[in-house]
Amino acid sequence: MRNEIALSVLEAAYHLDSDERTWLGALAESVRVLANSDAGTLAVIYEPEPAPFFVRNVAHATGPDTPKTDTVLEAFYDLESFAKLDPFAARTLHSITVCETSSEYVAASPNPEILDMLFGRKFHDLNVRDAFNIQGTDLAGRALCLMVPRSTTTSLSPTTRAVWRRVAVHLGAALRLRMSLAQQAETAPLDRAAAIFDGRTLACEDARGTAQETTVLANLREAVKAVDRARSRAVRQDAPQALELWRGLFAGRYSLADVFDSDGRRHIVVHENEPAVEADRRLTRRETQAALLAAAAHDDAHGAYALGVSRSTFRAHLRRGLRKLGVSDRAQLIEIADALRREEAE
Secondary structure, eight states, X not given: OOGGGHHHHHHHHTBOSSOHHXXXXXXXXXXXXXXXXXXXXXXXXXXXOSSSOEEEEEEEEOOTTOOOHHHHHHHHHHHHHHHHXXXXXXXXXXXXXXXXXXXXXXXXXXXXXXXXXXSOHHHHHTTOSEEEEEEEEOSSSOEEEEEEEESSOOOOOHHHHHHHHHHHHHHHHHHHHHHHHHTTTTSOGGGGOSEEEETTTOOEEEEOGGGGSHHHHHHHHHXXXXXXXXXXXXXXXXXXXXXHHSOSSBTTTEEXXXXXXXXXXXXXEEEEOSOOOOOOSSSOHHHHHHHHHHHTTOOHHHHHHHHTSOHHHHHHHHHHHHHHHTOOSHHHHHHHHHHHHHHHHO
């Protein structure tokens, strides 16, 4: 897998000016070069209701030899219909962070024929036997998945998995940010920001609320410089280094996005974007976030990356949360994650 494509995905994910279908189309296009089948690539938003999951929106990126979109989507919806009926797939398929191929995912299934059932005749006719899936969750039950069809079963190297798992963290953060901003649609994009930086000079043009505080603003200036360096021609080819610079959150609560004004001038816009949870009656806000991230299949390293905190800090929040919930290990968290999300929504 070409890891240098990772930064193109992040840039598409955090470019939030367009409507949802156009945004998904740009994300699907950003990974099309990774496909080695005739089916193009797909970007999909899943909702948790009606259970077990529901396709909210999907976009298809095509190439010169790609069949008509209707043909690919028909095969895709057949796959999703089967997944809803399979107890193994329905339980976690679109509720966790994913960076693996479909063949790797179903290896734990008790049904040895599930892969051929998922990729049935319609996908086989398109020369698809597997798919590379990068999926992030917003911790409110929604998921954003990039599906890259493959002509043969594929396994990921540890290096490739490490890179794209961080990309999956960003997909979840970008989805969360987009959904939050959609609730403020009547407000101009630049008026929703905590801070605004010039896209060329990186100078701060405006800051509001806590972003005005000296320490916070200094951290945001460093974050803007870090992301600018990650996007540079020299660094973007080294995906691990670039993704280390471009964290899942900055200062524990902020995401950076591109906004273009009517004159085409680029602004780097800072938005508050930590997972929107209220403290569970038993847990603090951070403990709830850590518990939900762990339930969404984040290990300590990626949970820390998602929250923009150190690994030891994430581990401490999670350990305290598990103790208060009376849960002895992460596996049990999956059983209570839905209940936690419901409590936060009430």
